[in-house]
Amino acid sequence: MTISQHTAPQHSASREPMVSVESVTRSFPGSGGRVVAVDDVSLTVAPGEVVAVLGPNGAGKTTLLDMILGLSTAETGRIRIGGTSPKKAVQNGRVGALLQTGGLLPDLSVAETIRMVASLHRSHTPVEEVMETAGLTGIARRRIGKCSGGEQQRVKFALALLPEPDLLVLDEPTAGMDVSARHEFWERMHTQAEAGTTVLFATHYLEEAEQFSRRTVLLGGGRLLADGPTDEVRAQAASAHVVVTWSPTEQQLRGLPHVTDSARIGSQVKLRTDDADTLARHLLTRTDAHSITVTQASLEEAFMTLTGDASQDTSQDTSQDASQHAHQKETQR
Numbered sequence: 001m002t003i004s005q006h007t008a009p010q011h012s013a014s015r016e017p018m019v020s021v022e023s024v025t026r027s028f029p030g031s032g033g034r035v036v037a038v039d040d041v042s043l044t045v046a047p048g049e050v051v052a053v054l055g056p057n058g059a060g061k062t063t064l065l066d067m068i069l070g071l072s073t074a075e076t077g078r079i080r081i082g083g084t085s086p087k088k089a090v091q092n093g094r095v096g097a098l099l100q101t102g103g104l105l106p107d108l109s110v111a112e113t114i115r116m117v118a119s120l121h122r123s124h125t126p127v128e129e130v131m132e133t134a135g136l137t138g139i140a141r142r143r144i145g146k147c148s149g150g151e152q153q154r155v156k157f158a159l160a161l162l163p164e165p166d167l168l169v170l171d172e173p174t175a176g177m178d179v180s181a182r183h184e185f186w187e188r189m190h191t192q193a194e195a196g197t198t199v200l201f202a203t204h205y206l207e208e209a210e211q212f213s214r215r216t217v218l219l220g221g222g223r224l225l226a227d228g229p230t231d232e233v234r235a236q237a238a239s240a241h242v243v244v245t246w247s248p249t250e251q252q253l254r255g256l257p258h259v260t261d262s263a264r265i266g267s268q269v270k271l272r273t274d275d276a277d278t279l280a281r282h283l284l285t286r287t288d289a290h291s292i293t294v295t296q297a298s299l300e301e302a303f304m305t306l307t308g309d310a311s312q313d314t315s316q317d318t319s320q321d322a323s324q325h326a327h328q329k330e331t332q333r
């Protein structure tokens, strides 16, 4: 499948991009040679935009965001934040970050945590104000150790808001939140974006990108696979499995619409499709196929399709890989 590359929106010369990433590459030593975590990625983000960086485990999202935050340096290429280097932008309080790594102190209360970090900033938004914005006023005296995963994420969000940043960089900000907490979080984030803050966030979830950002940057294997309106990117990444009981002729199989891969398993046929509705309708109305099941492919698998490497079946549970990867990240830092 060919992937159309959408270019990022062009900005007028007078309007400096908030984030400018130009041909950036970053690699790490791995057991089988160097792992290219970010491979020649370019993108620009305009002031006030909300952009999702979407990709499966190991796509390069964290590595890219770390470079945008000045926590690591690009091997090649250049990153500018509002016309200055990432380090300077962070020093000047123009950037707020909510990262996957970096814990909170369990014995401090929510308010104590925010006051302590506030005291480290040259100037900051009043503590009560960020607690209100992050929905923490009601639990200000709760010890961090007693807060749920979602509440701790909100504390990290409040910390990110303290310097009154122009740019918020969020690495999987809703990890550990249930669906309603996730919605509430994004409502707060949108209020922030409407006030003019640029938001760049990494996510594994296509749905999260779809619901909360008009623009999505799709990363896979360190490469930028697509960059454009989220609904267009979604259409590219959509993929499903259809399994039916059926014994088709080769010609019938070849004549099926929207099939990207097929396999016969006993009396069943397993089909991979980029349009499950059309395929299911065709199978049930034009053939004698029956007992149909439709399963959405994992994001990892959709990426395999996008990158043309559909031979690898990654449809099994990938949580083990994910936790191994997360563990590897923790130990490497």
Ligand SMILES: Nc1ncnc2c1ncn2[C@@H]1O[C@H](COP(=O)(O)OP(=O)(O)OP(=O)(O)O)[C@@H](O)[C@H]1O
Binding pocket: 028, 029, 035, 036, 037, 038, 055, 056, 057, 058, 059, 060, 061, 062, 063, 064, 204, 325, 326, 328, 329, 332, 333
């Ligand atoms: N410090 C490091 N040392 C060695 N390899 C690294 C390091 N950081 C990242 N990598 C590797 O670079 C690749 C990209 O990792 P990265 O963490 O950026 O991906 P990601 O998209 O953020 O993944 P996740 O969704 O799991 O957070 C992976 O193969 C990872 O193992």
